[in-house]
Amino acid sequence: MIIRTILIAVLLGTTVAxxxxxxxxxxxxxSTLKHRTDEGKRAVRRYIPLTKSIRRAHKTGTRDKTxxxxxxxxxxxxxxxxxxRLDPNTQTITGSETITxxxxxxxxxxxxxxxxxxxxxxxxxxRGFSVPAETTGGMIVTRLSVNGTEIDLEAKPPxxxxxxxxxxxxxxxxxxxxTVAQVFLAKPILPKSVNKxxxxxxxxxPGGDGGQGHRMTQRWGSRLFQPTQWFPxxxxxxxxxxxxxxxYLGPAExxxxxxxxxxxxxxxxxxxxxxxxxxxxxxxxxxxxxxxRIKKITESDNEITIIGExxxxxxxxxxxxxxxxxxxVAENVNDFAWATSKDFIWKATRATIPDKGAVPIHMxxxxxxxxxxxxxxxxxxxxxxxxxxxxFPYEFPQLTLQDGPSAGMEYPMVINSNQGAADHETYHQWxxxxxxxxxxxxxxxxEGFNQYxxxxxxxxxxxxxxxxxxxGQRYGSISxxxxxxxxxxxxxxxxxxxxxxxYGKTPxxxxxxxxxxxxxxxxxxxxxxxxxxxxxxxxxxxxTYFMNSELxxxxxxxx
Numbered sequence: 001m002i003i004r005t006i007l008i009a010v011l012l013g014t015t016v017a018x019x020x021x022x023x024x025x026x027x028x029x030x031s032t033l034k035h036r037t038d039e040g041k042r043a044v045r046r047y048i049p050l051t052k053s054i055r056r057a058h059k060t061g062t063r064d065k066t067x068x069x070x071x072x073x074x075x076x077x078x079x080x081x082x083x084x085r086l087d088p089n090t091q092t093i094t095g096s097e098t099i100t101x102x103x104x105x106x107x108x109x110x111x112x113x114x115x116x117x118x119x120x121x122x123x124x125x126x127r128g129f130s131v132p133a134e135t136t137g138g139m140i141v142t143r144l145s146v147n148g149t150e151i152d153l154e155a156k157p158p159x160x161x162x163x164x165x166x167x168x169x170x171x172x173x174x175x176x177x178x179t180v181a182q183v184f185l186a187k188p189i190l191p192k193s194v195n196k197x198x199x200x201x202x203x204x205x206p207g208g209d210g211g212q213g214h215r216m217t218q219r220w221g222s223r224l225f226q227p228t229q230w231f232p233x234x235x236x237x238x239x240x241x242x243x244x245x246x247x248y249l250g251p252a253e254x255x256x257x258x259x260x261x262x263x264x265x266x267x268x269x270x271x272x273x274x275x276x277x278x279x280x281x282x283x284x285x286x287x288x289x290x291x292x293r294i295k296k297i298t299e300s301d302n303e304i305t306i307i308g309e310x311x312x313x314x315x316x317x318x319x320x321x322x323x324x325x326x327x328x329v330a331e332n333v334n335d336f337a338w339a340t341s342k343d344f345i346w347k348a349t350r351a352t353i354p355d356k357g358a359v360p361i362h363m364x365x366x367x368x369x370x371x372x373x374x375x376x377x378x379x380x381x382x383x384x385x386x387x388x389x390x391x392f393p394y395e396f397p398q399l400t401l402q403d404g405p406s407a408g409m410e411y412p413m414v415i416n417s418n419q420g421a422a423d424h425e426t427y428h429q430w431x432x433x434x435x436x437x438x439x440x441x442x443x444x445x446x447e448g449f450n451q452y453x454x455x456x457x458x459x460x461x462x463x464x465x466x467x468x469x470x471x472g473q474r475y476g477s478i479s480x481x482x483x484x485x486x487x488x489x490x491x492x493x494x495x496x497x498x499x500x501x502x503y504g505k506t507p508x509x510x511x512x513x514x515x516x517x518x519x520x521x522x523x524x525x526x527x528x529x530x531x532x533x534x535x536x537x538x539x540x541x542x543x544t545y546f547m548n549s550e551l552x553x554x555x556x557x558x559x
Contacts, residue, residue: 047556053240054541062239063539067546068532075537077102078234078259085266085323086340088222092204096143099197099234100259101189109189110168112146113243114181117229118203120216120248122177128250128492131216136204141176141232143200144183151183179248180235199232208405216250217405224341224366226404226416229254231336236438238537246440251498252491253439253446254432256334258535263336265326270314272307272346274364274400275338276413277330285324290317297348298358303377306346309367313342330412332395332535334436337411339364339402349377351384353394359384365403365418372418376401379419379461383426386457390523391430391530399429423457424450435530436537443491445540448506449526455507468511475500475508488540513558517551525550 057063061072079102084095103109120127122138144151155172168186175181189195205225208217219225229248236244236255244255265273273285282291293306307317314320330336347363361380365373380401388394401415401422408421410428417425427450431437437445452468459466478484478500485493485501487509514522529538529546538546544559 048541048544048559050541054539057239060239063542065545066549067529067538067542067544068549069536073536074104074106074239076104076237076257078257080231080259080261080263080336082231082261082263082336083266084231084263086205086225086227088225088268088271090204091207091219091222091225092202093227093230094202095231096200097198097231099199101195101197101234102259103189103191103193103195105237105239106191107242108191109185109237111182111184111243112189112197113235113237113245114183114199115233115235115248116141116176116179116181117216117233117248118206119177119179120250121206125178126247126249131250134206134208136206138177139201139203139232141181141199141201143198144173145196145198146171146183146185147187147189147195147197149187157184180245182245197234201232203230205230220405223343224339224404226337226339226402226406228337228406228409228411228416229335233335236537240539244438244440246490246492248440249492252441252443254335255438255440255537256436258332258334258436261328261330261333261336263328263330263338265328265338265340266323267326267340268342269320269322269324270312270318271324271340271342272312272318272344272364273326273338273340274344274346274362274402274414275326275328276333276336276400276411277328278397280327280329281325285318285320285326287317287319294348294360297360298350301350301352301381303347303349306348306362307344309345312344333412334433335411337402337414337416339404339414339416341366341403343367344403345370347373347377349381351381351394351399353384353388356388356393359394359396360398362398362400364400369403369418372420373401373403374419376419376422379422380415380426382461383423383457384429386460387427387430387453390453390456391527392534394429395434395534396429399426423461424454427453427457430530434535435533436535438537438539440492441490442488442540443502444487444506445538445543447502448487448504449510451503452507452510468507468514471508471511475504478504513547513555516555516558517553521551522547 058065061070064070079100080097082095082097084093086093116139118139119125121136123135151171151173155170157172158166168184171184171186173181173183205218205227207219218227236257267273290306311317343366344364345367349361350358351361353359361377363373363376384394396413399413401417404416406416409416410425412433415425431446431449432439439446455468456466483495484497487501487505491502525547528550548555
């Protein structure tokens with residue numbers, strides 16, 4: 001206490017002395033200082049704020065100021081060959097995979113980054129409040145190889161010398177117990193090269209309290225499984241930030257590479273499997289009468305039964321003895337999700353897509369939950385057909401709705417939902433499944449566009465004019481709160497207003513923009529923006545620049 005008093009006295013004395021000296025040297029009062037006469041020349045920002053990353057992209061030509069991909073645009077590609085085995089008794093997937101990494105970038109890479117989302121369930125790993133409470137061992141990587149070089153998973157990193165990383169003579173990995181792991185290479189990956197990454201792992205699929213929960217709730221006991229984010233992935237590497245190393249916490253979603261998936265899933269006898277892509281071996285897993293019914297899906301809008309309640313199981317609708325392998329292949333997708341149950345009913349219908357024709361819609365659900373799927377086919381058909389006209393024609397060969405605890409989540413060609421969220425999740429097949437936005441950082445670029453378009457789709461389904469007049473009133477209940485996050489914040493940090501930041505602000509923004517330029521012109525410009533970035537990765541700056549260019553108006557003040 002005495003020392004603190006003396007210190008304050010010394011500081012106060014010094015301040016007084018300095019103040020007296022300053023007054024003696026500069027006796028003028030601040031009130032006598034004259035204002036500058038060139039106030040009109042003071043800098044005022046009248047343009048869109050740019051980060052260093054987007055400035056660099058414009059300079060190198062990977063993106064241009066019309067909001068389109070530049071002449072030097074590139075994006076890496078990752079192809080997956082996955083073999084997985086699910087044991088329903090232990091709720092555990094054991095898998096091996098080969099990732100073919102096409103480094104189309106001009107960069108030499110001294111490390112690669114892996115995403116291990118299931119580690120969010122490990123003890124002491126950060127996770128969002130919405131993630132179900134079950135704690136597991138996470139994703140256990142047991143083997144890792146890069147271009148034929150085995151990585152010692154227990155190897156220690158070399159000691160820094162003078163604050164600098166020494167030359168890496170032996171590759172090592174850091175963060176295998178986290179949702180993001182980094183592999184430091186002794187032999188760098190060269191530009192324009194094709195590389196092989198081999199991984200073996202196992203992970204327990206998490207359940208949730210009462211069977212319901214977050215998108216990562218992936219099973220109902222040992223009866224139904226909905227595996228998502230279930231395999232190690234190569235992180236996104238792009239022209240803006242290099243490796244995307246944001247941790248997976250739960251609320252914010254994904255930013256993945258496009259590529260081909262060839263997935264083989266081994267299941268016990270009698271288990272029915274659905275998933276991303278097209279089934280490659282129906283003759284080995286489905287009875288002849290089931291295969292004949294599948295051929296009739298695209299013949300009419302009527303909903304048909306592919307496997308009924310009394311037809312389930314081995315020796316009936318499903319063939320094969322012992323464990324059975326289901327092989328799915330999907331081209332140009334950014335993820336793979338699936339579901340399985342020995343109790344699934346399988347219904348189907350179709351949607352008719354402009355310039356494409358009939359596309360099958362599959363529905364897999366438990367018989368006691370049939371009421372939740374009574375209108376699922378109808379609503380999904382309308383959504384596919386409506387958004388194909390509003391945006392551009394649906395590109396994928398099928399769409400599947402999967403019953404389970406994660407009742408409202410989207411993956412390529414897969415909707416983990418019943419009829420309640422069918423329209424919303426169908427829109428996601430466009431963003432982010434065909435327009436690969438960075439959901440982790442800018443969730444509003446997919447969820448917000450989705451919410452706005454849902455208003456249009458729902459009105460069309462009811463045969464009524466759409467109304468967006470209530471959007472401003474909803475914002476009035478949130479605006480001005482000190483915890484309200486900006487749209488451009490990383491979605492992981494939206495806090496209690498994550499939902500409004502990600503879902504609510506964008507519809508209001510688009511409503512306001514439509515009020516300035518006209519709704520039809522705005523929607524036509526958005527359609528062209530999506531066509532320009534189909535199967536590519538736009539940023540918020542690309543969107544704003546594109547709209548300025550396409551609408552032929554300087555809207556920098558608006559953004």
